[in-house]
Amino acid sequence: MKKVLVTGGTGFIGSHTVTELVDAGYEVVIADNLSNSRTGALDGIQKITGVQPAFEKIDLCDKVAFADMLRRHCGIDAIIHFAAHKAVGESVRQPLKYYRNNLDSLINILELMPEHAIEHLIFSSSCTVYGQPEKLPVTEQSPIQPATSPYGNTKQVSEAIIRDTVAASTNIQSIALRYFNPIGAHASALIGELPTGVPNNLVPFITQTAIGIREQLSVFGNDYNTPDGSCIRDYIHVVDLAKAHVVAVGRLLDRKNKAAFEVFNLGTGHGVSVLELVHAFEKTTGVKLNYKIVARRPGDTEQVWADTAYANKELGWKAQSTLEETLLSAWKWEKYYKESGGWE
């Protein structure tokens, strides 16, 4: 049984990816500092898969503790690295928190991999590496514009660190997956998006407004150069995204990768505006949303969505869920979470 270390594995995308990895027959070890997640995700994974993966509460910026953990969990075949701060708006307010955490943790991974004979790394990258693209949709070859937020810049710099390290090393092989906007939840509603505190991201703020936790949704700007003035994103079901990670790790382990460092866009190929998403949520769930238009959020790009042809062809993977199905899964999760009394 191949063994995968998933950093950030109790987080939103991490927990869904762990679920798909276990279902695909992998042994999984989760490393997470619980800064933006809870151990309740472990119970959810266990209920879905019948397996509770090994869990290590650890700050990956602590290299000594990280090395000790790798000694205790030997025989790891690949690392999927999710653990990072990821809120665009927050990164504008606290850039050093983002540079320190997101870069130190990655550098520790790359330095420790050779010492523990770990050769394969899947990196959680982001469409924010494109900055504000001049041409849409973006392909993996689209020019990288200046990042519009420190968060996006940590992803640009992280990809460069991996690219340079792979070029200099003899045995690290890596794939960077550039996520667009992950939303939704597992069909069981036993795991989902559970941000700590006030949600930074749109969809959890919508579902928390719809269920009454939040008074009103603020739409950050309707004066952009888009059809309805609000920002456009490519919203992808988190389970579709998770399945792409299983494909990617298999690609490395089976040595099917065509270069030592590969990059793939993981999106649906469809751009949806904030207001379109709000109205789709209302129509799909029948729940009227209380929202108001406010000022733009610093760090936001105006519009970005994926050209998915390369990932579809090379990975043999394609996002399956419609926006409506995805929003319904997010809403089902929010309602289940409330009924279940929540996670400690």
Ligand code: WQD
């Ligand atoms: C989406 C749109 C906001 C909240 C995310 C992840 C990031 C990366 C890219 C993976 C924007 C608007 C939001 C609110 C709003 N993914 N909005 N009111 O900024 O695109 O980044 O996807 O790596 O990690 O965070 O996502 O959900 O914050 O914003 O109007 O209360 O919704 O202005 O236009 P973003 P988001």
